[in-house]
Amino acid sequence: MTGYNAVSARNTERAPQGTGPYSQTVAFSHYNNISAQLPIDPASGAVVAGGITAQAEQCFKNIKAIVESINHKLTDIVRISLFVKHSSDIDAVHAVHARFFPDYVPALTTVVVGALPLDALVQVEALVSHGEGTIPNAPQAGDLVKVAKNTERAPLSPLSTQSVAFSHYNNLSAQLPIDPATGKLVAGGIKEQTRQCLKNIKAILEGIDVPFDDIVRITVFVKNLSDLDAVNGVYTTFFPDSAIARTVGYLPARTNVAVSALPLDALVQIEAVVSHGDGTPPQAVEDRHGIVIKANNTDNAPKSTLSTQTVAFSHYNHLSAQLPLDPKTGKLVAGGVKEQAGQCLKNIKAIVESIGHALDDVVKVNIFLKNIEDAAAVDEAYASYFPGGVPARRTVGVAALPEGALVQIDAVVSNAEGTPPSA
Structure with a gap:
């Protein structure tokens, strides 16, 4: 399809290869999707020796090598996802993450999972902005600007930005059931915690003048799968949100994941991907409105x-x-x-x-x-x-x-x- 975006898959020898039937990075339009990186030394093909800090550092080194191999840099990353095997290792992984992002911090999701390939302690995934786009021989808009924003109406963290927009998408940091006024988990059980997560997402979207029904994808992380019915009960009070959405019965795509643990020992955490019809500068208004x-x-x-x-x-x-x-x-x-x-x-x-x-x-x-x-x-x-x-x-x-x-x-x-x- 000449003149159209093309799927562009790439690999580099500076990061692990042959660990599965997938590509290290796959770009399309204005985003690069990077495969989750395990703490594998690309020279030896084995998991690095040492504990959680050494493994986390290797994961980020692999991410950095892939990003640089496609002529990008770490500050082009819009979202980082951290999958940790033991909740006691979260602080150590966050400390490594902070060293790789000393100034700008992307949106962030951290969860404790049941297991990881190769019995690794940590796995790191990244989504990268791609200003040049993927139309063959026709750079689209290499000067697009990434827009990172926070609001005091939702929980703030030195480790992440609440919302990072690039081109026509906003990626939100996964929201824990934290009351932004106190910085602590809300009182109550799974229903109260779910409601707070969604309230935080709504506050972030209102802070960037984006309607709640512009969410295209939701991922719900629950500590106990048995809580999912209670989560759904609260969820249906938020979706659909607008009269138009209710008329057509619009609901986002959704994934439910039962994790082993969440930061702060929360019962639920919710991540959102949001459409961004206005785009990011310098896209012309006539090219970006009304999608x-x-x-x-x-x-x-x-x-x-x-x-x-x-x-x-x-x-x-x-x-x-x-x-x-x-x-x-x-x-x-x-x-x-x-x-x-x-x-x-x-x-x-x-x-x-x-x-x-x-x-x-x-x-x-x-x-x-x-x-x-x-x-x-x-x-x-x-x-x-x-x-x-x-x-x-x-x-x-x-x-x-x-x-x-x-x-x-x-x-x-x-x-x-x-x-x-x-x-």
């Missing part, structure tokens, strides 16, 4: 009353996490993890094809495993759907998955045609 959100469901994949299967905005589609459910029966498919992974990917393929795309358009895949030892079996199924190993990827072990599933997969898809301006 619409396009939400879509298909009968060929499982549906949910709490989310939309895919939400497109500008040059990206965000897919809700797919469980290994047969869309006809709504039940888990028979078999083990390989069959379950195949069903997750079959559901993703059905959603992607329902919006006129192909799996070659996928730029990022996130895999959540009940048992990290199942990674090799998942890769067997994965290879038949992504034989070229192009998408960037993240794999983590989780405490539990909905429906008792062994695997859950979500994806981000390129959208070369973009979404149209409103009439």
Whole structure:
């Protein structure tokens, strides 16, 4: 498609290679999606010796090597996600993170997961701005400005910025149930904590004059999967938010993750990705206003009353996490993890094809495993759907998955045609 953005996958020998069927970085339009980096020494191919500090440093070194290999720098990163095996290691990982970002700090998500590949103690993932875009031989807007903002109406942290916008997206730091007035967790249980997380997100969006219904993707991290029904009860009081959204029944794409622990021993943490129709300077006003959100469901994949299967905005589609459910029966498919992974990917393929795309358009895949030892079996199924190993990827072990599933997969898809301006 001459004149259109193209998926651009790259690897460098300065960071670990051959650790899975994925690319180190996959760029599309104005973002680079970097695969989650383990603490592997690229020279030896082994996890580095030492404890949590040494491993965290190696993860960030690998991120830095990848970012520099595509002629970018760490300050081009808009979001960092930290996956830690032990909650007692969070402070040490944050200390390393602070050394790599002494001035500007990206949006940040930190969670404690059940397990990581290679029995690592930490894994680090990054999303990078890409001002030059990916139209072949036609730089789009190399001078786009990243806009980082905070508001006192939501919790402030020296480790992160509340909202980092670039081009047509805002990436928000994951919000804990912290009362911004006191800086402490709110009193009460899961309902009160969920409400505070969403109130914090709403305050951040109001601080940048963005409506709540401009959210395109939500990730809910819960400490106890049994709390999900209570979370959903509060969630439905926030979504849909506006009269227009209620009329069309708009809900963002969504992923639910049961983690082992959260910072401050919170019960819930919520992360949001937000559309940004105004864009970031110096995009011309006539080029950036009126881009619409396009939400879509298909009968060929499982549906949910709490989310939309895919939400497109500008040059990206965000897919809700797919469980290994047969869309006809709504039940888990028979078999083990390989069959379950195949069903997750079959559901993703059905959603992607329902919006006129192909799996070659996928730029990022996130895999959540009940048992990290199942990674090799998942890769067997994965290879038949992504034989070229192009998408960037993240794999983590989780405490539990909905429906008792062994695997859950979500994806981000390129959208070369973009979404149209409103009439």
